[in-house]
Amino acid sequence: MSKNFDVVVIGGGPGGYVAAIRAAQLGFSVACIDEWKDGKGGPALGGTCTNIGCIPSKALLQSSEHYEHAGHTFAEHGIDVKGLSLNLDQMQKRKANIVKQNNDGVLYLFKKNKVSFFHGRGSFAAADANGYQIKVTGAAEDTIGAKHVIVATGSNARPLPGADFDEKLILSNDGALAVGAVPKKLGVIGAGVIGLEMGSVWRRLGADVIVLEALPVFLGAVDQQIAKEAHKLFTKQGLAISLGVKINAVTAGKKDVTVEYTDDKGTAQTAVFDKLIVSIGRVPNTIGLSGEAVGLKLDERGFVAVDADCKTNLPNVWAIGDVVRGPMLAHKAEEEGVAVAERIAGQHGHVNFNTIPWVIYTSPEISWVGQTEQQLKEQGVAYKVGTFPFMANGRARALGDTSGMVKFLADANSDEILGVHIVGPMASELIAEAVVAMEFRASSEDIARICHAHPSLSEATKEAALAVDKRSLNF
Numbered sequence: 001m002s003k004n005f006d007v008v009v010i011g012g013g014p015g016g017y018v019a020a021i022r023a024a025q026l027g028f029s030v031a032c033i034d035e036w037k038d039g040k041g042g043p044a045l046g047g048t049c050t051n052i053g054c055i056p057s058k059a060l061l062q063s064s065e066h067y068e069h070a071g072h073t074f075a076e077h078g079i080d081v082k083g084l085s086l087n088l089d090q091m092q093k094r095k096a097n098i099v100k101q102n103n104d105g106v107l108y109l110f111k112k113n114k115v116s117f118f119h120g121r122g123s124f125a126a127a128d129a130n131g132y133q134i135k136v137t138g139a140a141e142d143t144i145g146a147k148h149v150i151v152a153t154g155s156n157a158r159p160l161p162g163a164d165f166d167e168k169l170i171l172s173n174d175g176a177l178a179v180g181a182v183p184k185k186l187g188v189i190g191a192g193v194i195g196l197e198m199g200s201v202w203r204r205l206g207a208d209v210i211v212l213e214a215l216p217v218f219l220g221a222v223d224q225q226i227a228k229e230a231h232k233l234f235t236k237q238g239l240a241i242s243l244g245v246k247i248n249a250v251t252a253g254k255k256d257v258t259v260e261y262t263d264d265k266g267t268a269q270t271a272v273f274d275k276l277i278v279s280i281g282r283v284p285n286t287i288g289l290s291g292e293a294v295g296l297k298l299d300e301r302g303f304v305a306v307d308a309d310c311k312t313n314l315p316n317v318w319a320i321g322d323v324v325r326g327p328m329l330a331h332k333a334e335e336e337g338v339a340v341a342e343r344i345a346g347q348h349g350h351v352n353f354n355t356i357p358w359v360i361y362t363s364p365e366i367s368w369v370g371q372t373e374q375q376l377k378e379q380g381v382a383y384k385v386g387t388f389p390f391m392a393n394g395r396a397r398a399l400g401d402t403s404g405m406v407k408f409l410a411d412a413n414s415d416e417i418l419g420v421h422i423v424g425p426m427a428s429e430l431i432a433e434a435v436v437a438m439e440f441r442a443s444s445e446d447i448a449r450i451c452h453a454h455p456s457l458s459e460a461t462k463e464a465a466l467a468v469d470k471r472s473l474n475f
């Protein structure tokens with residue numbers, strides 16, 4: 001064994017790399033093992049999020065939104081664009097550069113915080129009186145000792161049975177972000193977060209996009225008033241979303257993919273696409289971890305089984321992020337990483353699952369925190385509702401984006417904010433105020449009495465809070 005560490009983190013995604021940095025800040029000797037390779041076989045730290053998730057998808061969403069504005073909304077501003085054309089190569093290059101900056105940024109942070117990085121696959125080799133031996137295979141070959149192990153091995157795209165990803169015609173998020181030419185006809189199976197974000201990118205760039213969703217309701221986990229508004233707006237943009245479908249067969253040909261499905265009326269349909277994105281959820285990744293070598297317990301769905309503190313069944317082995325229960329979000333993984341490092345240090349790290357924000361980066365964006373109206377109804381909680389449309393917000397008019405609304409749900413008796421839901425411009429940024437308010441257990445009256453800058457989109461938040469007591473001023 002060449003080296004012993006207080007903490008060894010397996011996986012360098014947002015959960016793992018943040019856990020490693022926090023543990024190093026707390027004075028531990030720390031190693032992080034990550035196997036992701038860039039195009040040249042070198043390390044590419046940052047996990048799914050940096051390489052084929054959050055970061056590249058937001059880069060393409062931004063570029064495609066600029067393209068759409070240049071083609072459709074600039075004229076209204078008095079800006080005439082002639083000879084507009086798409087340079088997809090350059091768009092993809094820009095995306096790749098942003099990913100690389102993030103990869104390098106994590107490596108830099110490891111150096112700064114004295115985290116030892118091992119490029120390769122980490123697997124449990126043995127447990128002994130001192131802790132665990134972790135074998136590293138790949139670019140780095142080593143066996144390292146660990147008093148504490150944090151498993152942060154993330155997740156992989158779930159394939160549709162009988163239709164494996166080939167990343168040429170049948171695409172996971174990986175292939176969906178790397179398409180080299182705009183497909184004429186793009187099929188998307190699953191109208192979830194990835195389906196809507198990636199469907200939006202390729203529609204804006206010119207593809208004819210059809211989204212096939214199994215559930216009869218659109219975005220069932222989202223507050224249904226917000227989801228209905230979003231459905232209306234996406235349909236108007238040209239994203240064709242079919243709900244309540246049953247996929248019967250997916251057959252990849254030489255140049256296209258045929259999808260046979262039954263629609264919500266029970267009619268058999270056949271559609272042929274140039275490319276098909278399958279975005280029907282993700283599965284925890286424990287491939288190659290050799291948890292069985294030390295008796296690491298998985299739950300019935302393949303997640304590493306953990307308690308509320310991210311402790312596994314093994315002493316001093318922790319697991320965080322997508323590989324454990326809870327929402328598959330980068331910021332949830334990061335919060336768990338920090339909390340676990342602090343628990344190892346004997347502190348009281350804490351993650352409040354009730355205040356984890358969700359954002360869907362479509363246009364308009366959708367964001368929320370806390371309970372939906374349908375959840376409050378199911379739980380029999382007495383609540384008040386306040387909504388405010390961006391149509392009545394001066395900044396939204398100046399931006400030229402007046403779609404959507406802010407919605408507050410507050411306890412009918414205490415006025416405590418129970419949930420905030422937004423569909424509209426910059427919803428991803430606006431939700432932060434609601435997260436802070438809910439973390440401090442604020443009431444809607446608190447937000448209603450706080451001065452918000454004019455003209456700003458955040459005034460819609462204040463007005464929705466005022467609307468809880470039916471006293472909004474501008475609507």
Ligand code: FAD
Nearest residue numbers: 011013015035047048049053054122154321322328329330
């Ligand atoms: P991961 O990021 O998956 O990282 C795990 C790392 O561990 C990987 O680098 C992997 O190579 C490595 N690894 C696995 N096994 C081993 C092993 N045995 N040895 C060594 N290394 C190993 N979330 C958001 O919050 N916001 C977004 O906007 C967002 N957009 C997304 C867009 C897409 C297209 C996708 C697919 C996901 C998106 N997500 C987003 C979700 C987000 O990417 C994940 O929640 C997040 O990456 C989970 O972090 P993690 O650290 O748990 O795992």
Ligand code: NAI
Nearest residue numbers: 190191192193194195213214215279280281282328359360
């Ligand atoms: P998802 O869970 O968001 O959506 C999957 C959708 O596919 C659901 O609506 C489901 O009903 C549908 N579906 C499942 N099986 C189906 C079938 N056989 N036929 C048709 N429809 C079917 O999963 P998605 O979009 O794959 O994303 C995975 C996760 O990645 C998200 O849940 C989220 O945690 C994370 N993510 C987060 C983003 C963000 O924060 N902005 C962006 C992208 C992904």
